[in-house]
Amino acid sequence: MITMENSANKNRWIEEVLNSTKGMSRAQPPADIMEKINLKIRNHSVGNTIAFPVKQWIAAAILLVLVNAGSVIYFAAENSKAKHENISNPFATEIQSASTYNY
């Protein structure tokens, strides 16, 4: 008898707990939430409009540096090749000019 009563009490208590949120009102967000959301949205849109040109500028700068570095390396290599050719064959011009005597 006592066990049945206990069980009924337990079940009643469980049902009361399950229904304890009935008639509850919605939790109110903080008063300044709209300001914070607006700020985030503004930051997001500013971030979008600024971040893209910054990326483009960085890409352009890298490209410029690479083109410059490439041309410097190319001309340096050409220069040293020309010097090397001059040193290794000092009579090249003479040979070239000598060959014209045949005409």
Added chain:
Amino acid sequence: MEEHQQKVFNTAISMVQDHGAAEDIAQDVFVTVFKSVLSFNEKSSISTWIYRITVNKCLDHLRAKNRQKRQGFFNMLFHSDSGEMAYDQPNFEHPGIQLERKEKAKYLFEAIETLPENQKTVFVLSYMEELPQKDIAEIMNISVKAVESLLQRAKNNLRKKLGPIYEKEKR
């Protein structure tokens, strides 16, 4: 707008049981709404769409929290400085609950924490937001039958969790 804010905040606080996290989620939801309003598919209502974003953000938050818990289990168990046991949000109090029901609602939220994701979502949308099952089905992208079954399973699981709490409280 204000009504949507309340819906979002109430759903978030009921799901994550943390005031600060709920506020962050609410802000994120509205930024996402702003970002993707052009891609909003008018097949569902705006309210359903906002609820769906909110639920997804809450589940992301809960998953991240669970991951953190798993990774730093020992660090979380004890505070490194005091050596005291660290409890994870004991006694969450929903601010909208009537005073005379606050004590019982605390037990309910404690038990809700242990439910699987889907059951928790269905229970919160049904009991805290008081949405009809048809709307819940649309938000969760499942059938009404599935919502019914999830709600039944959630209630059964909650009853199982609440039983031992009753015994402990009676002692």
